[in-house]
Amino acid sequence: MDKLYIIIPAYNEQENIKNVINDWYPIVEEIGNESRLVIIDDGSKDATYQIMQEAAKGLAAFEPVTKPNGGHGATVLYGYKYAIEAGADYIFQTDSDGQTLPDEFWQFWEMREDYDMVIGQRKGRQDGLARVFVTKVLKLVLRLCFHVNIPDANTPFRLMKASRLKEQIGLIPDNYNLSNVLISVIYAKKRLAVKYLPITFRPRQGGTNSINMKKIIRIGRKAFKDFRHINRYLNYAVKSV
Numbered sequence: 001m002d003k004l005y006i007i008i009p010a011y012n013e014q015e016n017i018k019n020v021i022n023d024w025y026p027i028v029e030e031i032g033n034e035s036r037l038v039i040i041d042d043g044s045k046d047a048t049y050q051i052m053q054e055a056a057k058g059l060a061a062f063e064p065v066t067k068p069n070g071g072h073g074a075t076v077l078y079g080y081k082y083a084i085e086a087g088a089d090y091i092f093q094t095d096s097d098g099q100t101l102p103d104e105f106w107q108f109w110e111m112r113e114d115y116d117m118v119i120g121q122r123k124g125r126q127d128g129l130a131r132v133f134v135t136k137v138l139k140l141v142l143r144l145c146f147h148v149n150i151p152d153a154n155t156p157f158r159l160m161k162a163s164r165l166k167e168q169i170g171l172i173p174d175n176y177n178l179s180n181v182l183i184s185v186i187y188a189k190k191r192l193a194v195k196y197l198p199i200t201f202r203p204r205q206g207g208t209n210s211i212n213m214k215k216i217i218r219i220g221r222k223a224f225k226d227f228r229h230i231n232r233y234l235n236y237a238v239k240s241v
Contacts, residue, residue: 002112004028004035005088005162007079009072010096011042014051021055021062023102024094028061031109036086037062039096040079043069073179077172080165080179088162093180095156099202107197108159116164116192119184120157120199138181145227146234148188151196153181164192171234182230189234 006024010017021039028035041049041064052064067078076093083091090112094100100120108118122135135152142150158180168186172179187194 001033002031003033003087003089004031004109005083005086005091006035006037007076007083007091007093008037008039008096009042009075009079010039010044010048010052011069011072011075012044012046012048013096014044014046014048016096016098017048017051018055019098020096021052021059023098025059025062027102027105035061036083036088038079038082039064040075040082041066042071042075043067070175071177073177074175077169077174077176077179080169084162084166084169090159091162091165092159093156100157101200101202104157104199105159108157111195111197112159112161114193115161115195117158117160117183117187118195118197119152119159120155120201121152121196122155122201123198141227142181142185146185146189146231148185150184150188153184154178155199156180157199158183173230176226178226186234 004027006028008020008024010020013020017039021037025037028037037059039052039062041052043066049064049066052062056062056064065079065082067075070078079093080091092105092108104120108120111118135154138153139150142148142153160183165183168183168190171186172182176182184194
């Protein structure tokens with residue numbers, strides 16, 4: 001009996017959030033076994049959480065959660081810990097901007113027993129050249145800092161065995177902004193069983209993108225410094241296993 005928790009962070013997504021709930025709720029309903037859709041409002045300034053609360057009244061397997069604003073990575077990490085504490089067997093993460101397709105989830109679910117993580121690789125991305133450029137630069141930086149070759153480290157479309165994630169999650173600093181990237185790195189350095197599958201990645205389906213090039217550059221500079229420090233810690237952790 002496999003219990004799935006779908007974890008979705010949300011910030012100022014009042015234009016998208018109803019569609020996101022309608023898209024992803026049928027998956028946990030079909031799987032059953034006390035599976036849950038958990039959307040975590042990251043301190044939104046709009047009506048995102050209120051819309052979530054209203055939708056939850058008729059959806060027994062939907063759990064709306066809110067917390068103070070901490071950023072995407074911190075919210076994803078919060079969600080993973082939430083799912084682990086709730087006894088999830090598998091954790092799936094995607095985002096609340098409507099760029100991913102629920103129909104593509106099922107091929108991941110079919111492979112759940114064979115891999116520690118099944119992660120999407122964004123092919124033919126439709127979200128702009130700037131984002132594609134950032135992904136390529138990130139791939140290079142990870143190779144230089146961690147000596148791992150990861151096709152798409154930050155994809156918000158990943159299915160993980162909760163038991164395996166529980167073993168690794170302590171290696172990720174609290175409130176870390178690039179927690180999904182670091183999870184991809186940890187799995188690669190430890191040579192855990194990971195499968196990449198191509199996925200569709202559409203343009204944002206509504207609302208405003210909170211990430212701009214100036215913010216990307218600022219995050220990138222901090223990430224490079226953090227990566228160098230974290231790499232020393234990870235090398236020690238891997239050798240100690």
